Amino acid sequence: MKYTFHRKQLAIPYAIFLLLFVILPLLVVIFYAFTNEEGHVSFHNFVAFFQSGKTVGTLLYSIVIALVTTAICLLIAYPTAYILSKTGMKSGDALLLLFVLPMWINFTLRITALKEILTLLEGNLAFHPFANTIICMVYDFLPFMIMPLYNTLTKLDDSYVEAAQDLGAKKSHVFLKVILPLSVPGIVSGVTMVFLPSMTNYVVLDMVYNSTFIMGSLIGSYFSAYDWHNGSVISIILLLIICVITAISNRYTENDKADRRVGALK
Amino acid sequence: MxxxxxxxxxxxxxxxxxxxxxxxxxxxxxxxxxxxxxxxxxxxxxxxxxxxxxxxxxxxxxxxxxxxxxxxxxxxxxxxxxxxxxxxxxxxxxxxxxxxxxxxxxxxxxxxxxxxxxxxxxxxxxxxxxxxxxxxxxxxxxxxxxxxxxxxxxxxxxxxxxxxxxxxxxxxxxxxxxxxxxxxxxxxxxxxxxxxxxxxxxxxxxxxxxxxxxxxxxxxxxxxxxxxxEPKNLFVADFIGESNIFNGKMVGKKQVEFGGAVFECVDDYAVDTVIDAVVRPEDVEITEAGKGRIQGEVLSCDFKGIFYVTNVKTDKAEVEIHNLKSYQIGDKVGLDLAPDSIHIIPYDTSINHYEGEIKSYEAETGFEIAFEDFTLTVPADRIFPGCKEANGVLQTEGGEEIAWEGTSVTMSFRPEDATLSDDAEAGFVSGNIFNFIFMDDYYRYRVRSESEEDYIVNDAYLWNNEDHVSVNVPMEKFVFEVKKA
Incomplete structure (x- = not known):
């Protein structure tokens, strides 16, 4: 029999990887989440999660940290990306590198360094745990917010700005009515790239405070105590939150595609 | 008002x-x-x-x-x-x-x-x-x-x-x-x-x-x-619509000569004025061979829907005509023009004028004159006719000393006296072609140097826009004039 090569066959290695390391573990997680120690199907784990003050508190605290981190990142990144996009292509790219460069340095090294600096400034980190966590998170995630915003803003056609001015819009109006709405896709992808990881990023808290008071480390602490059931429940809850956020942001990216169709017509 | x-x-x-x-x-x-x-x-x-x-x-x-x-x-x-x-x-x-x-x-x-x-x-x-x-x-x-x-x-x-x-x-x-x-x-x-x-x-x-x-x-x-x-200059004539552009001169009151014949026209310029005559292709009348003031042979005839584009070769030029009748290639035809179909543009005498300054003098070669784009070495008598050197000093015919240092000199040349070369060193100045117009049997090129000076040259060869060329003019064709202080 003659062997014919299909392009589809190139996907086999990844399909195997997907099956072994994504789908099977996910099934295992789902199995553990909906069973109790005796192996019977049960929703007790979920009930327990929402009844325990510790777990719900961690969930809320994680969400608050993620929200504040995302908001601050957005506030810093938007003007930065806007200015960078206005400096003209060449110098803009060079300046952008300055903001993205820290990403190339080892993560633990960066956080350790930041921790030392904060200790130097504050004397003892214990006084402002929330603020310090946020500072570290923002420092860590800022480039992920700047990049998509910069990309969207550089692609924004100047003629929209000119058209708005032409129709009588002052600078503030031009920004609020044209630039901001047109950069929504960039904002959405920046927010997704910062919000989701910052909700589960336990390395920062772990390194700065040895704390497990965040979703990611909560899972870790259950699993390291061999409590597969409760750990799985938290994983599933996080997964659901991620699904909801992704679904929302996808709606915006679809709008973005429609915009690009207009671009093709022009 | x-x-x-x-x-x-x-x-x-x-x-x-x-x-x-x-x-x-x-x-x-x-x-x-x-x-x-x-x-x-x-x-x-x-x-x-x-x-x-x-x-x-x-x-x-x-x-x-x-x-x-x-x-x-x-x-x-x-x-x-x-x-x-x-x-x-x-x-x-x-x-x-x-x-x-x-x-x-x-x-x-x-x-x-x-x-x-x-x-x-x-x-x-x-x-x-x-x-x-x-x-x-x-x-x-x-x-x-x-x-x-x-x-x-x-x-x-x-x-x-x-x-x-x-x-x-x-x-x-x-x-x-x-x-x-x-x-x-x-x-x-x-x-x-x-x-x-x-x-x-x-x-x-x-x-x-x-x-x-x-x-x-x-x-x-x-x-x-x-x-x-009524296009005011050749650029407009060439850019708006199709046109035949001929080189010629006025030979009498409302009489103009170009393309090997004398025509009546409606524009009045002094006799001997050098002119460019613009004729729209739809204004050329095709008549039987032997009639009309110019004789020629049909080179091509293409159907364009409403009219035919006929190209006729005369002994002096190639003429484009838009007419309603079809001709065979090789047909002998006569061409004629009505007075009001000829639009005359007097030759622009302000083109190809450049100002320079005398920098130095050598008894053997003459003056070094520096222009914005180039330096020319010019025999002294081209600048001061009849001058001679006596005791190492340049004198006029009458024996007066000439204070040549720093004298401003205007140089000009006619487009038809210049030629183009793709060897950038061959001419006195080089630049890029940025515009050209097809005239009756040659092209009129505009060459722009790096310092944004324009040089207008008539050349029979076809060059392209953006070609880097040098402009060559024989020394005897330059016209020099000393600018009075």
Whole structure:
């Protein structure tokens, strides 16, 4: 029999990887989440999660940290990306590198360094745990917010700005009515790239405070105590939150595609 | 003055240099009257869009004045000008629907909702897109987007509507329709339209006044009929429509000689004036062989739908003719021209004049004269005829000493005395060809040096735009003149 090569066959290695390391573990997680120690199907784990003050508190605290981190990142990144996009292509790219460069340095090294600096400034980190966590998170995630915003803003056609001015819009109006709405896709992808990881990023808290008071480390602490059931429940809850956020942001990216169709017509 | 009252926009000695140092417009003055449909016409890069953007407020003139109703608006931002623009790519806001796009300007001005609704409805009717309010921009065709862009601009009732190559993105049929509609809209609204295009047909069809531009300069301003029938210079003659351009001279009162024959004409210039005669292909009469003042042989005859394009080779030139009859290749024909079909442009004596300064003198070779682009070594008697050297001093014929140092000298040459060479070192100066016109049996090239000086050369060979060439003129053909202090 003659062997014919299909392009589809190139996907086999990844399909195997997907099956072994994504789908099977996910099934295992789902199995553990909906069973109790005796192996019977049960929703007790979920009930327990929402009844325990510790777990719900961690969930809320994680969400608050993620929200504040995302908001601050957005506030810093938007003007930065806007200015960078206005400096003209060449110098803009060079300046952008300055903001993205820290990403190339080892993560633990960066956080350790930041921790030392904060200790130097504050004397003892214990006084402002929330603020310090946020500072570290923002420092860590800022480039992920700047990049998509910069990309969207550089692609924004100047003629929209000119058209708005032409129709009588002052600078503030031009920004609020044209630039901001047109950069929504960039904002959405920046927010997704910062919000989701910052909700589960336990390395920062772990390194700065040895704390497990965040979703990611909560899972870790259950699993390291061999409590597969409760750990799985938290994983599933996080997964659901991620699904909801992704679904929302996808709606915006679809709008973005429609915009690009207009671009093709022009 | 009555005239002054009607002037809406006035550009006075406007100069524009971009940030990268490129000068687009050197010194341009232009008046636009209230209610006119003015078209700025020219090849790409001639500065027409820059002028439009300056009027719109998107570019500031480097120097000069830009007046609207007699007031200088050079520093007024676009949002404070009573001017609206239809952009080349429409620039409709993709995040807003048709209604919100059109109402954008009204909302900013704080017009109440009811008036907004009425006005939007009215302009949508005007552009023939009733009921399109709720449509998203991405669902519109190119032609519909174009109409919405016009509606969005005119809903603000501007004093001036600027249209930047607004029809260039449409297909040929749609473009023709829009040309007519725009003209009707202009009549209905009664406001000033300033339209920018590189399409001469568009300009001739729509405008009250056409401003032909080339290279940052206005070449001619006139009605479409004027610029077609009475082109002021060769650029306009060549750019607008098809034309046969002949080299010739005046031989009597309203008598001109070119192409090997003498013709009657309607323009009166002094006898012996060197001229270029422009003849439109549709004005050439083809007669039987033996009749007519020029004899020739048909080179080609192509059907173009409404007419045939016939090329006739005469012993002096090649003539393009648009006629209704078909001829066979090789047919012997006679050609004739009616007096009013010949348009005469006197030879521009101001071209190819360059100013230099005498730098040094060598007894053997002569003067070294430095011009902006080049240095020429010229025998001394070409500058001071009859001069001689005595005791190491240069003297006039009468024996007076000549103070040559720093003397300003003007050099000029005739285009027909120059030749082009692709060897950059062969001539006295080199540059790039940026424009050329086919004359009866040669091409007229404009060569621009790095310092932006232009050299005009007639050459029989076909070169291309952007070719790097050097200009060669035999020493005896240069004309030198000492500038009196």
């Amino acid at each position: 009555e005239n002054q009252k009607d002037t809406l926009i006035e550009l006075k000695h406007v100069k524009k240099v971009f940030e990268d140092g490129v000068t687009v417009i050197e010194d341009l003055s232009l008046e636009i009257k209230k209610g006119e449909f003015v078209t700025l016409l020219g090849p790409s890069g001639c500065g027409k869009t820059t002028i439009l953007r300056m009027i719109g407020g998107f570019e500031k003139p480097t120097s000069g004045e830009l007046l609207l109703n007699g007031k200088d608006i050079s520093n007024l931002p676009p949002n404070e000008r009573p001017i609206n623009t239809v952009f080349q790519k429409y620039a409709l806001f993709p995040h807003l629907n048709v209604y919100d796009n059109i109402a954008f300007g009204l909302k900013i001005k704080g017009v109440d909702k009811k008036t907004q609704d009425e006005k939007v409805k009215k302009v949508l009717e005007m552009v023939d897109l009733e009921g399109f309010e709720k449509r998203s921009i991405s669902t519109l065709s190119g032609g519909q987007q174009q109409r919405i862009a016009i509606a969005r601009a005119i809903v603000n009732e501007p004093e001036v509507l600027l249209l930047d190559e607004s029809l260039s993105a449409l297909d040929a049929k749609m473009r023709k329709e829009m040309q007519i509609e725009l003209k009707e809209m202009h009549k209905k609204l009664g406001i000033t339209f300033i339209f920018v295009t590189h399409d001469q047909e568009e300009a001739l069809t729509m405008s009250d006044k056409v401003v032909v531009m080339s290279d940052g300069d206005i070449q001619q301003i006139g009605t479409p009929e004027d610029i077609y029938n």
